[in-house]
Amino acid sequence: MQPGYILSMAEPTTAGPQFDAEALPHLDALYRVALRLTSDPSQAEDLVQDTMLKAYRAWRQYRPGTNARGWLLTILRNTFINDYRRRKLEPVATDIEAVEPHALYRHVEEVDPEGAFFSQIVDDKVLEAVDALPPDFREVLVLSDMEGMSYGEIAEALHIPVGTVKSRLFRARRQLQTALYQYAVETGIIPARETHHG
Amino acid sequence: MGDSINCREAHARLHDYLKQELTPELAEEVRAHLEKCRPCFKEARFEQSFLVMLATTSRKTSCPGKLREKILTALRAEMERG
């Protein structure tokens, strides 16, 4: 049926060239997501390798030409949850409205209306702040804003409704912006705003 | 221009607009609003800086060569096993 299968007729059980062509280009994305999920380079390496081997073994379940990246990331995420995350998802503070900071823009529009400070923070500090987000928030932010996946793709990979993706993203962005702002103030990248009374 | 959106509606759709997640019709409403509303335009620019910074930061990391080699070796071994 698929042209790729004709090429691999001699060894019908191997994924071969088609796997190479469709899966290998996503190694960078898989490694980046693994780094953010584990916050640990050596664990991230193991996680990516486990993911690729599982993907290879399950390759016949993949429909060629569909979303290989989403399919691989789903395997990576399931592997992470089942084998790497020490405890099952504690019901994180995901639904507590009270912890939501206000939109940062209102707070800094006078000192840095263009948000120039974001790109003045060194990469490691940005990544640290991402890693400090609650896991549920971090995951959607990494997939959406760092890997460029669509809300629909993320919903599919995480088995959650698109509305949940959007509300988690909203909160993740706010928390991250607030953390980056605090860092920028502490390090003098932007001046602290004077406190207004009343 | 009967059905133009207000600042509150533009604000609510801002991230979705910047992420190109809106339908063409909704996106056009936001675009038209940003064109004539300076405060919302400035806020959009601020949020855009944040999103651009995240995407840029992310792209600087790639899969280490050693790991790539290790994975290819493991895959080859798996393939030979059949």
Ligand SMILES: [Zn+2]
């Ligand atoms: Zn407006």
